[in-house]
Amino acid sequence: MSGLERDPKGRKEDNGVGSAIDFVLSNAKLVLGVGGAAMLGIATLAVKRMYDRAVSAPASPAKMGQSGKRSWEEPSWLGSSPRLLNSDMKTNLSRSLQTLPTGNSASGVCSVGAGPLSLGAGSRQRASLGEKLRCFYETRVRIPSEEQSGARRAVLQICSQLLSSLRDRLPDAPLRDPYPSGSLYDDLQVVTADHAQLMVPLVLEKNLWSPVPGEETIMNVPGFWLIRRENQEYYPRGTSYWDRCVVGGYLSPKSVLESFERVVRDSINWPAVGAALDCRVRPVVPSETIALEVQYETDRRLFLEFLPLVVFEDRVLIAKPHRLAEFTNVWRQSFREAHTSRLQRADRGDGGCRCLCLKLLKGVCKVNPALGKLDSGQLTAAVLAVSTRKRDWSPDDLAERFLLLIRELVGWLEEGCLPCPLDPKVNLFSELTPQEIDELGYTLYCALSEPESLLRT
16 A cells, blocks of 8 residues: 555645554455455545645635635635535625625735735736726727617618508507617617617507506516506497407507517518618517517628517506516516616716726626626616715726626625616516526626636637
């Protein structure tokens, strides 16, 4: 068993444990025979290595804080599965988040135990991160103005064709004029100009329809609404055009979409339309909503989503289905316009970098597949929520605010809840599965110690 003897160089004293193990192994052959001794030797070697690892604490101050605890720079999730996180990992996350630096030290790149020079080093590293963020924005995130203009022209052409077709094939449908919408028109789209929405407002009679909050129903889904048909004893079914889309006494968004789908997908000759507009257009099948793929240049294409909507006072309800199939009759409340206008108004007021931070986050999530489940609405709400607590959004603080947003997102993911800034009872993470939340939290938590890793794609 000489191969199991300890090397005296480069290892710490083991208080006689190694000698005791060697003695046991040297006599095992007499009792267990050669085969048994070999098996015992392998098992014992594994135990010795575990023991060596336990007694060999790192001496580097970069790995240990002043209190002797594991530094937040070395996340306790490292070495664990990059996918599923157990309850111990979540407990470690809670403890680590409580010890993360805040304020001026929240750069995520300076060592906890760096001594008197840590502030200067942290400032330089924050400046370096800020430069890298701006470079990432210019090279990967920002969309050239000519590309945005080309995409808007293509959307406008398709919208004009759709409007004409809807009027011809659904002349009795009470509709307001459709209009294009989305981040392409708010200067908040990132990486490529590849998607837009065509909003189609329905006109409902006020005395025949009323909204019912989802949390007041047996489904208990805040952020979603039912639209109930009223006064049927005085105005029987058929009085309203939209009675044909009623299911179980409620206006069904799925039925509304199906009525438009017959026109958009089946009744329009899109190859001929594309030839006339010098582009290629085809319906996207299958799709949860009505969508068109438009290739308006050789190497550029976008997806145009057809979204019926209903407005009740200040609430905008869109026919975008809930992710869970059992909620087929609910209308989704859209906060996009309200959130976006608040952010842009705040930036105009103080020349801040809120929208820039939002675009950076969206760009990071778009180019990193592991973060693809975080959508624009969740990220916009996150920036708006932090903006209400932190007033200083000077462009010079871009790196610090970017890291603060990542840290806050990790906290919300740990709780499994991102409250909507305009309606706190709405959880914007409600449609994510526990596994998806764990994966997102793991990825962002690891990025706290090396935020530049999110920019390397």
